[in-house]
Amino acid sequence: MPLARPLLGWLAFAVVMCLVPVFVSTGTVRILVFANFLAIFAMSWDVISGRTGYISFGHPFLIGIAGYTTAMLTYHLDTPLWLSIPAGVFATLVGGTLFLLPALRIRGTYFALVTLAFMELMYQLTQVIAPKVTGGTRGLSGIPTIVSGAIPNYYLTFGLVFAIGLGLWFVLRTRIGAALAALRMDEGAVAASGLSTIRLKLFAFMTSAAVAGIGGAFYVHYLGSIAPRGLFDINFLFTILVAALLGGSSTVAGPILGAYFLTFLLEYLRPYLPGPERYVIYGMIALVVYVLEPRGLHAILRTGARRLAPLLARRRIAP
Amino acid sequence: MGRAVNTLLELREVTKRFGGLVALDGLSVHVDSGEFLGLIGPNGAGKTTAFGVLTGEQRPDSGRGYFHGDDVTRMPTHRRVARGIARTYQIPRPFGEMTVLDNVRVAMMPDSVRRLIAERPPEGVDRELLRSVGFGEREAAMYPDQLSMGELRKLELARTLATEPEVLLLDEVFAGLTRGEIAQLSALLVAERRSGMTAIIVSHDLRSLAPLVDRVVVMSFGAVIAEGAFEEVLDNPLVREAYLGQA
Ligand SMILES: Nc1ncnc2c1ncn2[C@@H]1O[C@H](COP(=O)(O)OP(=O)(O)O)[C@@H](O)[C@H]1O
Ligand SMILES: [Mg+2]
Numbered sequence: 001m002p003l004a005r006p007l008l009g010w011l012a013f014a015v016v017m018c019l020v021p022v023f024v025s026t027g028t029v030r031i032l033v034f035a036n037f038l039a040i041f042a043m044s045w046d047v048i049s050g051r052t053g054y055i056s057f058g059h060p061f062l063i064g065i066a067g068y069t070t071a072m073l074t075y076h077l078d079t080p081l082w083l084s085i086p087a088g089v090f091a092t093l094v095g096g097t098l099f100l101l102p103a104l105r106i107r108g109t110y111f112a113l114v115t116l117a118f119m120e121l122m123y124q125l126t127q128v129i130a131p132k133v134t135g136g137t138r139g140l141s142g143i144p145t146i147v148s149g150a151i152p153n154y155y156l157t158f159g160l161v162f163a164i165g166l167g168l169w170f171v172l173r174t175r176i177g178a179a180l181a182a183l184r185m186d187e188g189a190v191a192a193s194g195l196s197t198i199r200l201k202l203f204a205f206m207t208s209a210a211v212a213g214i215g216g217a218f219y220v221h222y223l224g225s226i227a228p229r230g231l232f233d234i235n236f237l238f239t240i241l242v243a244a245l246l247g248g249s250s251t252v253a254g255p256i257l258g259a260y261f262l263t264f265l266l267e268y269l270r271p272y273l274p275g276p277e278r279y280v281i282y283g284m285i286a287l288v289v290y291v292l293e294p295r296g297l298h299a300i301l302r303t304g305a306r307r308l309a310p311l312l313a314r315r316r317i318a319p
Numbered sequence: 320m321g322r323a324v325n326t327l328l329e330l331r332e333v334t335k336r337f338g339g340l341v342a343l344d345g346l347s348v349h350v351d352s353g354e355f356l357g358l359i360g361p362n363g364a365g366k367t368t369a370f371g372v373l374t375g376e377q378r379p380d381s382g383r384g385y386f387h388g389d390d391v392t393r394m395p396t397h398r399r400v401a402r403g404i405a406r407t408y409q410i411p412r413p414f415g416e417m418t419v420l421d422n423v424r425v426a427m428m429p430d431s432v433r434r435l436i437a438e439r440p441p442e443g444v445d446r447e448l449l450r451s452v453g454f455g456e457r458e459a460a461m462y463p464d465q466l467s468m469g470e471l472r473k474l475e476l477a478r479t480l481a482t483e484p485e486v487l488l489l490d491e492v493f494a495g496l497t498r499g500e501i502a503q504l505s506a507l508l509v510a511e512r513r514s515g516m517t518a519i520i521v522s523h524d525l526r527s528l529a530p531l532v533d534r535v536v537v538m539s540f541g542a543v544i545a546e547g548a549f550e551e552v553l554d555n556p557l558v559r560e561a562y563l564g565q566a
Contacts (some may be wrong), residue, residue, distance in 0.1 A: 175428055176435040178417070182425045185414045188376065192412075193426040194400035194482045203432045 009253075010166055017158050021151050029150040033222065035263035036157035040164060040215035042243035042255035047168065048208035049241075050249030051177070052201060053184035054103055058115030059240055060232050061122045062209050065095040066216035068126065071226045072133060075140050081221065089213035096209025103201050107187075116237075123232035139227030146221050153222055160218060161256060164211055169252040171207075180204055181250065235279055239266075242286045248296030257297050326388070327352045327517050328373060328404065328486050333382030335368055335541075342368040343379065344541035350486065355512050356519045357528050357549070360538035361561055366521045367409055369538070370488045373519075374406050375399050401430055403485030407475035407492065409521075413463035419474055420459040423448050426481035445481075452477045452507060469500030476507065487511070487518040493527050501527050525553070537561070 021029050041059060049055045066088035073079035073087060102114040126134045134140070147156055172180075179200055182190050187197050220226045230236065239262065247258020262282060269278045293300045329349035335342045342365045350356045358366050371377030373384060375396040383392045391399055413422050423445050428435060449459050452473040463471065472492060479487055492508075493501050501524070508531055511518065522528040528535075529549045537545040537552055539561040545552050552558055 171436055174436045175424070175438075175440055176432060178421060178425060179428055179435055182414050182417070185416055186412055189408075189412045189414065190425070191396040192374065192376070192400060192406060193428065193478065194397050194405075195425075195428055195430050196395070196397045199430070199432060 006169070010162075010169070014162055017162075018155075021154055026150045029154045031263060031267050032260075033150065033153050033157050035260045036154070036161045037215055037219050037222070038239065038243055038263055039161045039256040039259035040157075040211060041240045042247065042259045043161075043164060043168060043252060044208045044211035044215060045240050046244045046249050046251075046255045047172075047211065048099070048204050050244060050251075050255075051172070051180040051184065052204045054099075054107055054201070054204075055109075055112040056099065056115045056208070057112040057237060058099065058118040059212060060237055061115070061119040062092050062095055062212035063216035063219070064119075064122055064126075064228075064231050066092040066213035067220040067226050067231065068134060070217045071140050071143050071220050074144055074221075075135075075142070076133065081144065081146060085214075085217040085221070088217040089210060092209045092213030092216065093206055096205045096212075097202070099205050099209075100198070100202055103205070104198065119232050119237070123228050126228045126232075134228075135226070137228065139225060139229075141225035143220060143224050143226065145224050146218070157218065157222070160214065164214065165252050165256055168207070168211070172252065176200075176203065235276065238279070238283075242282065246286045246289055246296055248298030251296075251298050254296050254298035257301070261297060325352045326350075327354075327386070328519075329385040330369065330372060331383050331385065333369070333372055333379045333384070335365075335372060335377060335379050342541055343372065343382075345382070346538070346542055348536055348543060350517055350519050352517055353515055354517055354534065355508075355532045357532035357535035358519050358521045358538065359523070359525065359528070359535055360544075364538040364561075365541040366538055367490055368541075370406055370490055370519075370521070373488060374404055397430060400482050400484075403483070404488065405479035405482045405484035405486070406488035407472070407479055407490055409490040409494065411463075411468075411471040411475050413466075413471065413474055413478075415463050417462070418459065419454060419461050419463070419466070420445055420449065422463070422474060423477050423481050426478040448477050448481050451480065453503060467500075468495035469497060469504070472496065472500075472504060473507075476504070485517060487516060487520075489518060489520045491521055491523065493522050493524040505531060525549075 020032065041063060044062070045056060045059050069091040070081075070084040070088035073084040074081065079087070098118065099115060102111055106114070127137050131137075147153055171177075179190070179195060182193070183197060183200050190200070191197050243258040243262045244255040245258070246262060247256065248254025265282055265285065266278055269281055273281060289297060289300075326349050331347050333343050333346045346365065346369060348358070348369065358369070360366055368377060372379050375391070375394055379392070383390055385391065386399065386402060386404060414425060417425070424440060427440070427445060427448075429438070446459065454473065454477070458466075458470065463474070466474065476489070492504060496504065505527060508518070508520070512531070520528060520532060532549070535546065535549055535552050536543055537555075537558050544557045544561060545555045
């Protein structure tokens with residue numbers, strides 16, 4: 001696969017996204033910060049679920065581990081961020097190995113349900129066990145932030161999206177990407193090809209957990225607070241899932257695209273539908289896109305570009 | 320002491336149950352280095368299950384498996400494949416959303432995440448493998464659902480060869496093939512045999528199997544009922560009974 005074109009695409013993406021704050025309102029920039037976080041979570045979800053077919057319903061669990069770890073370290077022990085954030089990511093890696101346990105024996109719906117149970121368990125634990133440490137139902141607030149203001153936070157989070165996206169893209173375009181896709185199609189046949197399916201799953205789960213951990217830790221230090229209600233929440237989980245599927249799973253650009261699209265969709269629906277009905281609407285829109293093109297927005301844009309390219313070229317040649 | 324030194328792959332006294340059903344009933348079978356063994360028997364005799372136990376995809380309830388004299392009974396499938404045991408499936412199992420070329424590339428992959436990421440795939444070997452089973456550029460770009468049964472079986476063979484095996488376990492290689500495809504595949508197997516490969520071939524098509532194998536083992540109800548040279552085995556009254564019994 002030639003490198004130049006996709007790299008040019010990444011470069012164009014970076015340039016456009018860096019210029020965005022110049023042209024839009026601060027309010028929009030703030031929305032984009034959330035879109036960036038959603039993009040990170042959706043990329044993370046896609047590494048495990050889109051690539052290997054192990055559908056995770058427990059991503060808030062992974063995100064929460066990093067979030068709570070760094071929140072508690074900074075809140076109670078005044079741990080510096082350069083230490084607490086890596087500690088949070090590390091804790092998420094450990095949590096990610098927990099996903100491997102059910103994945104040794106089950107896949108599909110059962111795997112999804114077990115990971116959902118992880119999330120639910122974490123939700124209960126944060127409230128029941130040592131509420132003094134976790135902040136119980138109300139969580140912790142007054143957690144240090146890294147930068148302040150919409151625009152610095154935008155550049156920080158976009159930097160994360162870009163670095164993670166490009167990193168994942170570089171890794172997953174190698175043979176490991178094909179191996180994970182094969183795992184999704186027929187695990188037994190992968191083993192019969194001489195590959196350790198456990199090791200491949202572990203790699204996917206660890207990569208996914210690392211990304212979720214980075215996102216979760218930075219998210220908490222952006223919000224300056226953490227609370228179990230909003231985090232271990234089905235709506236949050238489905239927003240991540242829909243962002244990845246809508247954008248196009250098993251790609252890197254897809255989940256990013258889906259996250260931006262979905263964030264703005266939810267935002268523009270807010271004045272008309274302030275309550276949770278919004279989620280019904282976005283569910284329907286996601287469904288329509290899915291029916292039109294199961295590979296998501298990413299594929300729709302790709303096909304569009306392929307059709308448009310010759311037209312544009314012709315115009316350029318014409319006098 | 321065990322068998323003669325040149326025994327390559329062996330099952331000893333293997334029993335495998337599925338619930339109340341005894342699929343393998345104290346089965347002992349072996350193949351020597353460089354030998355082509357035919358494994359025949361009526362439907363449900365346990366041939367496919369025996370392959371599963373040999374590759375580690377099925378865990379036996381009792382009995383042991385040996386490769387190069389080493390006990391491999393508890394060795395996971397991917398490690399057995401890495402050591403040189405490769406199989407095809409009675410119902411081909413290609414990676415459905417990948418081209419023929421990518422299917423073979425998966426089978427060529429090293430079992431190391433680091434190497435999968437850091438190393439470039441060896442160039443040319445993939446296409447060479449495809450050519451060795453008679454696939455050109457056109458077939459390389461096709462998807463499994465565009466292939467005939469004969470082509471699917473050739474793809475299975477290419478994938479097993481891609482793992483650089485010492486012994487091939489071929490399950491119902493000729494099933495669903497046309498006369499021409501059988502001739503093609505037979506020629507490929509003859510070439511493998513000449514190059515020193517070892518194989519166990521399961522087939523219902525005894526006429527196509529006969530010229531390929533040095534020896535046959537006949538299974539019925541999970542155990543061996545006869546073994547030896549082709550003609551003498553087919554004259555065995557037990558074998559006739561087993562085959563007539565299923566018709
Ligand atoms: N996974 C399984 N679960 C239950 N029964 C099985 C399974 N695999 C095979 N069997 C049964 O075991 C017996 C042997 O099957 P098999 O090894 O496929 O025979 P063959 O390949 O000789 O036709 C059959 O009765 C079959 O129905
Ligand atoms: Mg069979």
